[in-house]
Amino acid sequence: MLTPDPSAPSGVPLPHVAIIGAGPAGLTAAWLLARDGAPVTVIEAHPELVGGISRTEVYRSAAAGDLDFRFDIGGHRFFSKSAEVEEMWTELLGREMLERPRKSRILYGGNFYEYPLRAGEALANLGPLESARCVASYLHARLFPVRDPRSFEDWVCNRFGRRLFEIFFKTYTEKVWGMKCRDISADWAAQRIRGLSLSRAIWNALIPKTRSKPANRPNQITSLIDSFRYPRLGPGMMWEEAARRTKADGGTIRMGCRATSVERLPAGAERAFRVHVTAADGSRSTVDADHVISSAPLRELVSALEPQPPAEVRTAAAGLRYRDFLTVALIVRPTKPFDDNWIYIHDPGVKVGRVQNFGSWSPELVPDPSLACYGLEYFCFEGDGLWTSTDADLIRLATGELVRLGLVGEGDVLDGHIVRQPKAYPVYDDGYDARVETIRAWLAESFPGLHLVGRNGMHKYNNQDHSMMTAMLVARNILAGRDQCDPWLVNEDAEYHEAGDRGGNGSASGLRLVPRARR
Numbered sequence: 416m417l418t419p420d421p422s423a424p425s426g427v428p429l430p431h432v433a434i435i436g437a438g439p440a441g442l443t444a445a446w447l448l449a450r451d452g453a454p455v456t457v458i459e460a461h462p463e464l465v466g467g468i469s470r471t472e473v474y475r476s477a478a479a480g481d482l483d484f485r486f487d488i489g490g491h492r493f494f495s496k497s498a499e500v501e502e503m504w505t506e507l508l509g510r511e512m513l514e515r516p517r518k519s520r521i522l523y524g525g526n527f528y529e530y531p532l533r534a535g536e537a538l539a540n541l542g543p544l545e546s547a548r549c550v551a552s553y554l555h556a557r558l559f560p561v562r563d564p565r566s567f568e569d570w571v572c573n574r575f576g577r578r579l580f581e582i583f584f585k586t587y588t589e590k591v592w593g594m595k596c597r598d599i600s601a602d603w604a605a606q607r608i609r610g611l612s613l614s615r616a617i618w619n620a621l622i623p624k625t626r627s628k629p630a631n632r633p634n635q636i637t638s639l640i641d642s643f644r645y646p647r648l649g650p651g652m653m654w655e656e657a658a659r660r661t662k663a664d665g666g667t668i669r670m671g672c673r674a675t676s677v678e679r680l681p682a683g684a685e686r687a688f689r690v691h692v693t694a695a696d697g698s699r700s701t702v703d704a705d706h707v708i709s710s711a712p713l714r715e716l717v718s719a720l721e722p723q724p725p726a727e728v729r730t731a732a733a734g735l736r737y738r739d740f741l742t743v744a745l746i747v748r749p750t751k752p753f754d755d756n757w758i759y760i761h762d763p764g765v766k767v768g769r770v771q772n773f774g775s776w777s778p779e780l781v782p783d784p785s786l787a788c789y790g791l792e793y794f795c796f797e798g799d800g801l802w803t804s805t806d807a808d809l810i811r812l813a814t815g816e817l818v819r820l821g822l823v824g825e826g827d828v829l830d831g832h833i834v835r836q837p838k839a840y841p842v843y844d845d846g847y848d849a850r851v852e853t854i855r856a857w858l859a860e861s862f863p864g865l866h867l868v869g870r871n872g873m874h875k876y877n878n879q880d881h882s883m884m885t886a887m888l889v890a891r892n893i894l895a896g897r898d899q900c901d902p903w904l905v906n907e908d909a910e911y912h913e914a915g916d917r918g919g920n921g922s923a924s925g926l927r928l929v930p931r932a933r934r
Contacts, residue, residue, distance in 0.1 A: 436710035438467025440869030449666035471651030552576030567599035710869035743813035
């Protein structure tokens, strides 16, 4: 998978590599390095499960006949524009990968709307009076736009009118990010929803449709992907296999261990780094390495470095923030079944942001076909009221909201289980990019050989495949003995999981802009 570099030094022992974190980035690097003969040691805090946020949680429900239900933490479509990533998935799991239909909708006011939003359908479902309000609001925005729109709110209101903004954009965005839409910059909106045109939808509703001529088809908006691949037993299945192959190729994976500090050894030492490790039982050990690859949260990594970084670097790291979330998985009798992979909840009267339908990801996540399992996702900050609620209170909250939304009936819920996921999303608030750059510049000068990969390791809103791509490039650089490629150029474009060809581009794709505070 990694093409050998003919300029790489021959006859030189391959470097020892310590890898912090056994998520998609860490295990991608571990397997590729181990397969090429490099000694690797992976340090993973979870006592049992690999995969990070891409792991598969398992819950045995006594109320459902002692059956094992499997949960995907956040929903992971296996679809990539990178041929190299697609090939790695195929090599690891092959026929264990299912081809699954894609369906996601928005639930608002008791009606479903296709996601991404189709303006014509939205106006039809809202009814004549509300549609008239939306159209009037749109016309007002076109006549009297906000000059120099700087916030998400300004940009969306200019393009669609304030009424459609309040219905379809405001609630969910603020639930996810814990930020007001007026505090999120306009550049994110410009990429995320650029293909939606209200004026075009109104025109198409009034003018009879004609068949497009072939010459005009290249100018049409790219259609949504209608399917994706998915491991039969959930995303963790992929990373369990990557871990197995890493060990089969001579690598070591230490579960239930935390890297408590990363020490840069003085010049002349046999190795460049010493990673201090604390196990769950309190025992301590060290791992000496020539290189360290870290997917640990950047804020935590900086505080663990020895020698200690200067004050400005520590301050920059302390200012990095994360958005957390928890999943309330409810096992139900589906008296009101639906086949979406997930549903976005735009109702401001409930706290839930998304509802996952695990059986639509893979039927084998739900062991009894007469039952369903729905994962209600609540976005929060670690330590706030939702995060610290008891499991029983969260199950009651989720059950009541699911009934209120009309997705289950009274008495349908049989059981529930809670999964809390800290640091699920790096927050792009005001000045985050300058803080990350301060840390990067200092590390490049003072800690050469320490490589950052993955979403939290780079404080970069990567999806699973992009986290893998950062690790692939770092592994390639280490094996070549020099920096050939820059993993910081890897990110995702706005429509990455919604449009485009699978495996259509083997190179890093363009920058994806995510919520950040306006300046």
